[in-house]
Amino acid sequence: MGVVELKSVTKNYQGNRGITDVTFTINEGEVFGFIGPNGAGKSTTIRTLLNFIHPTSGSATIFGKDIVKESKEIKKLVGYLPSEVHYYDDMKAIDLLKYSAGLHNYHNDKRIHELANKLQLDLNKKIEDLSFGNRKKVGIIQALLHEPKLLILDEPTGGLDPLMQNIFFDLLKEENKKGVTIFFSSHILSEVQKLCDRVAIIKEGELIKVEKVETLTQNNIKKVSLLLTKEANLGLNMEGILSKEKNGDDYQLLFNGEISSLLTMLAPLEVKDILIEEPTLDEIFMHYYK
Amino acid sequence: MIFKRELKKNSKSLIIWLIILSALTILLLSVYPQFAQDREAVEQLLSAYPETFMEALGMDRLDIGSVIGFYGLQVYLYITLFGGIYVAMLASNIVAKEENEKTIEFLLSKPVTRSQIIGGKLLAVITNIMIFNLILGVVSIIGFQFTDEAIPWSTFSVLIFGAILLHVSFAAISFLLSAAMRKTRTITSLSLGIVLFSYFINVISAIAEDLSSLKYLSFYYYIDAAAIIDEGAIPIIYIVIMLCVTAGCIGLSYVTYNKKNIAV
Numbered sequence: 001m002g003v004v005e006l007k008s009v010t011k012n013y014q015g016n017r018g019i020t021d022v023t024f025t026i027n028e029g030e031v032f033g034f035i036g037p038n039g040a041g042k043s044t045t046i047r048t049l050l051n052f053i054h055p056t057s058g059s060a061t062i063f064g065k066d067i068v069k070e071s072k073e074i075k076k077l078v079g080y081l082p083s084e085v086h087y088y089d090d091m092k093a094i095d096l097l098k099y100s101a102g103l104h105n106y107h108n109d110k111r112i113h114e115l116a117n118k119l120q121l122d123l124n125k126k127i128e129d130l131s132f133g134n135r136k137k138v139g140i141i142q143a144l145l146h147e148p149k150l151l152i153l154d155e156p157t158g159g160l161d162p163l164m165q166n167i168f169f170d171l172l173k174e175e176n177k178k179g180v181t182i183f184f185s186s187h188i189l190s191e192v193q194k195l196c197d198r199v200a201i202i203k204e205g206e207l208i209k210v211e212k213v214e215t216l217t218q219n220n221i222k223k224v225s226l227l228l229t230k231e232a233n234l235g236l237n238m239e240g241i242l243s244k245e246k247n248g249d250d251y252q253l254l255f256n257g258e259i260s261s262l263l264t265m266l267a268p269l270e271v272k273d274i275l276i277e278e279p280t281l282d283e284i285f286m287h288y289y290k
Numbered sequence: 291m292i293f294k295r296e297l298k299k300n301s302k303s304l305i306i307w308l309i310i311l312s313a314l315t316i317l318l319l320s321v322y323p324q325f326a327q328d329r330e331a332v333e334q335l336l337s338a339y340p341e342t343f344m345e346a347l348g349m350d351r352l353d354i355g356s357v358i359g360f361y362g363l364q365v366y367l368y369i370t371l372f373g374g375i376y377v378a379m380l381a382s383n384i385v386a387k388e389e390n391e392k393t394i395e396f397l398l399s400k401p402v403t404r405s406q407i408i409g410g411k412l413l414a415v416i417t418n419i420m421i422f423n424l425i426l427g428v429v430s431i432i433g434f435q436f437t438d439e440a441i442p443w444s445t446f447s448v449l450i451f452g453a454i455l456l457h458v459s460f461a462a463i464s465f466l467l468s469a470a471m472r473k474t475r476t477i478t479s480l481s482l483g484i485v486l487f488s489y490f491i492n493v494i495s496a497i498a499e500d501l502s503s504l505k506y507l508s509f510y511y512y513i514d515a516a517a518i519i520d521e522g523a524i525p526i527i528y529i530v531i532m533l534c535v536t537a538g539c540i541g542l543s544y545v546t547y548n549k550k551n552i553a554v
Contacts, residue, residue: 043553044553051398052395052398052553053551054551072401072403075399075401075402082396086391086395088391088393090299100396103291103397103400103401103402104400104401142396
């Protein structure tokens, strides 16, 4: 049995992009990525799982408990970090964390200070005086504090500097080693690749596929922008070219394969300028996961 | 947890309201002995006022020459009117504020049910109303010490009971709006509107004979000081109406909040 199981979950609601017929399972101890462009339905899925919003149809369980009927029981076992953290302005960081611990009936205050030390957070500042990144740290601590068995993280790295991201990822790996399952939503492919075992890809409210991260990394897709000196008839029929677009002397290719064979192909051409880069998620989705 | 948190969060505004209204109560009641002494002069002065003015304030029916009549005209008016405003502001904010400031995402991710959230907040509102009326009741009793006149205690307790009933009813309506809607500013305006409109209707219906049947729309009419001092009681039917409105609003608050999609 999976830790999280969604069966044909659909949610339509006014003003927001819903999700349609989403089905997937997260196994115990897994770090499961959830990736898609902004507005694809990631947050809607998470909010449905946490019963902030009610599913229109379909059902889902977390630890075998129904997300609507047994939401309270589920939340004892879950730590949630929203993409934007908003807390009570009148509280200091320590007050908020103690309030959170109290709601969980969790009494190990030592853990607050341990986590704050690791993340270098001053607990005695008022939350409204904290910077965006520091507020996020408060969010991370309240999600981890009560030692949950499942972490649901919605775009957790926003606002954290790269150094802090590494510390945060180490924290997550540590928790994962203890057996904590992690559901990690993001629109940044590279951070999902760093951390996750499997990823679900969502676009426009529909689940496109669930794939092992290794498979994604094997698809070593590059975006190649070329500027040629003169009308060269670019054959470009070699294997691995997923798409090509021509705009005057400008060419844009999506290439999936050996970089060296790409270079061999390009060598005889009169190339004025070249840019080889990571494609954006949208581009991958558009050309690859149709 | 939620109850404790709300009590603490709202304590500051409760204290400020109580300080101002207590001071006002003491001030007004301290004036009474002089007022009673120069009774004839005062009555003469009052007779110069237009009749409608007297009717609007219920002065035609209240004997302001007795301490309880004076209390009913002056202090009770402030306690019920400002108290209504206070509870409307308190109750209209208490649920929707979490959504407005997006803190509800935090609260809902914790192991609490929505009914527990509503319950904790409702209890906090009711506790605040009780403290509000208890303190002002005690302050009034202190204020009565300025005069040697005997106080009709049973009438006084009915007045306090009426004020509590009124506050709880307005709070329940505002609380329902707070649970069902999202924008605190709209909810607060609406709640204050209901309180002031209700007060206004009571005044209008007292002045204009044609509109006198409108008075049944106003909670202020139900707990009218002049009637309570005359009868020594609030008609059962009014109590039942207010309790039904309260129970209905509270019930609906639970139902709508449990069904609500909360996406911030």
